[in-house]
Amino acid sequence: MSGTTSIEIYDTTLRDGTQAEDIHLSVEDKVRIALKLDELGIDFIEGGWPGSNPKDVQFFSEIQSYALRHSRIAAFGSTHSAKTAADDDPNLQALVNAKAPVVTIFGKTWDVHVRDALRVSLEKNLAMIEDSLAWLRPRVETLFYDAEHFFDGFKANPDYALETLRRAAAGGAERLVLCDTNGGTLPHEVTEIVERVRDALGPEASLGIHAHNDADVAVANTLAAVRAGAVHVQGTMNGFGERCGNANLCSIIPALVLKMGLGCTAGERLERLTATSRFISEIANLPHNKYQPYVGASAFAHKGGIHVSAVQRNPETYEHVPPERVGNVQRILISELAGRSNVLAKARQFGLDIDSQDPAVLEIVAQLKELEARGFQFEGAEASFELLMRQAMGTRRKYFDLMGFRVIDHKVREDEAPQAEATVMVRVGGQVEHTAAVGDGPVNALDNAIRKALDTFYPQLREVSLLDYKVRVLPGRPGTGAKVRVLIESTDGRDKWGTVGVSHDILEASWQALVDGIRYKLLKSEHKDG
Numbered sequence: 001m002s003g004t005t006s007i008e009i010y011d012t013t014l015r016d017g018t019q020a021e022d023i024h025l026s027v028e029d030k031v032r033i034a035l036k037l038d039e040l041g042i043d044f045i046e047g048g049w050p051g052s053n054p055k056d057v058q059f060f061s062e063i064q065s066y067a068l069r070h071s072r073i074a075a076f077g078s079t080h081s082a083k084t085a086a087d088d089d090p091n092l093q094a095l096v097n098a099k100a101p102v103v104t105i106f107g108k109t110w111d112v113h114v115r116d117a118l119r120v121s122l123e124k125n126l127a128m129i130e131d132s133l134a135w136l137r138p139r140v141e142t143l144f145y146d147a148e149h150f151f152d153g154f155k156a157n158p159d160y161a162l163e164t165l166r167r168a169a170a171g172g173a174e175r176l177v178l179c180d181t182n183g184g185t186l187p188h189e190v191t192e193i194v195e196r197v198r199d200a201l202g203p204e205a206s207l208g209i210h211a212h213n214d215a216d217v218a219v220a221n222t223l224a225a226v227r228a229g230a231v232h233v234q235g236t237m238n239g240f241g242e243r244c245g246n247a248n249l250c251s252i253i254p255a256l257v258l259k260m261g262l263g264c265t266a267g268e269r270l271e272r273l274t275a276t277s278r279f280i281s282e283i284a285n286l287p288h289n290k291y292q293p294y295v296g297a298s299a300f301a302h303k304g305g306i307h308v309s310a311v312q313r314n315p316e317t318y319e320h321v322p323p324e325r326v327g328n329v330q331r332i333l334i335s336e337l338a339g340r341s342n343v344l345a346k347a348r349q350f351g352l353d354i355d356s357q358d359p360a361v362l363e364i365v366a367q368l369k370e371l372e373a374r375g376f377q378f379e380g381a382e383a384s385f386e387l388l389m390r391q392a393m394g395t396r397r398k399y400f401d402l403m404g405f406r407v408i409d410h411k412v413r414e415d416e417a418p419q420a421e422a423t424v425m426v427r428v429g430g431q432v433e434h435t436a437a438v439g440d441g442p443v444n445a446l447d448n449a450i451r452k453a454l455d456t457f458y459p460q461l462r463e464v465s466l467l468d469y470k471v472r473v474l475p476g477r478p479g480t481g482a483k484v485r486v487l488i489e490s491t492d493g494r495d496k497w498g499t500v501g502v503s504h505d506i507l508e509a510s511w512q513a514l515v516d517g518i519r520y521k522l523l524k525s526e527h528k529d530g
């Protein structure tokens, strides 16, 4: 295979991706995703099934008003119904009405499906495939055929499976896309079957692959098919799709380009991959999978001290590709598995000037391990870790001292919500401030009271709001006597930062995390002003 071989990338996030549980996209969502995929350089974007629902019809209508730079939109559907001729089939008519430059239809390969799902004869199915494509051929610019269940069909009856492809080609299909619809085929089987198809159909057959991930090998199957001669790859962003999902284009595209020496337009804009992947999760309203290869937040996150030491000397030691090639970044994590290298890397990230031989480095490592053993966790609480580092280095300001707090949760009737009130006493410089505040629950009351107490001294705290508050019960003592870890995410509208607190008392744990959040903001303001 030459280094310049180009592979067509066909994205079906908007069609097969929406067949995933929990994924629902509005027309506006679909348009926004299509525009992003176009920016990435995806060759074909399958927008939906116009014969299925009005929303998909509307998508095909709306997308016509956008001038896409590179991508071509594909409409998806099936061969005509067994009960109608192609000429009278509303599904085929809807595909033409969609006015998409590309139409892809799927047909049955597996005799089990022909018998039990379609309930027609094998010959009738062949006629449905050829007639549907032949009917569409003069009416659309580009025509592809998805051979549903191709691998299962081939294993059961290779001659019949091959005949379905011949009839699709006779009908005018430009690509014959071999689908592993049930996702149970393994890579060595894909290699063998694609090679046999190529031998049987000859070099003029242009083959594609569409793999599902039920055996967790959809990406491997796709790459195996490409090695065996497929030139067209179907998949979805983030692997979204029916059941366990589709082949993940976020892994396939970099593998083709960075590892197999192949070309594709999206490969020329690979540095957009991570942002596109995260954007699509956001629009789908799903958390982005941090463990996703190439594009996940953890894909280049180093935790073990040995790893961190080595990647700083040479990133290749623990990174299979440079993260920036796919628009991702290297991250160094802080945990009980850290060594001096993690601490020094974090110091650089925080802009702290600390020498590798400074005894404070070892003190920080020791404190980190001790605190993690007590239940603290700093991976999501880097602001607390920066404060800890500054304390060890002797450069931390406290800004205020707590003289005490008291929280009252007052419930007077069984059918009424309790009322929470907190009082806080703090000293700022020589001044003592004593304030009270109510809140929606005791933690909120405490948060309100401390902000109120500090308001005249540090008005910049008005910019701060809490984005997230998480409580995790830690293993150890059972039941309500267990320790809890509170993680708080705060923002001032520009930056976000995480802080942590641990205690047997949920209010004390919350207090620690809240106060770290406040002190971090004050530190940030001081540095900005300074």
Ligand SMILES: CC(=O)SCCNC(=O)CCNC(=O)[C@H](O)C(C)(C)COP(=O)(O)OP(=O)(O)OC[C@H]1O[C@@H](n2cnc3c(N)ncnc32)[C@H](O)[C@@H]1OP(=O)(O)O
Pocket: 016, 019, 049, 051, 052, 053, 078, 079, 080, 081, 082, 083, 106, 107, 108, 117, 118, 119, 148, 181, 242
């Ligand atoms: C492998 C894949 O992912 S294919 C894509 C699957 N995606 C979807 O199904 C989502 C969109 N689907 C839909 O909106 C609906 O299923 C529709 C509009 C397509 C069809 O709806 P309905 O007519 O109510 O049928 P239903 O959903 O029960 O599907 C079964 C029908 O499809 C027919 N069918 C299935 N595959 C094919 C095919 N390749 N060619 C022709 N007909 C087919 C079956 O024979 C059956 O028809 P019958 O009841 O007349 O025997």
Ligand SMILES: CC(=O)C(=O)O
Pocket: 016, 106, 146, 147, 148, 149, 179, 180, 181, 182, 210, 212
């Ligand atoms: C066409 C398709 O989505 C499949 O066979 O899985």
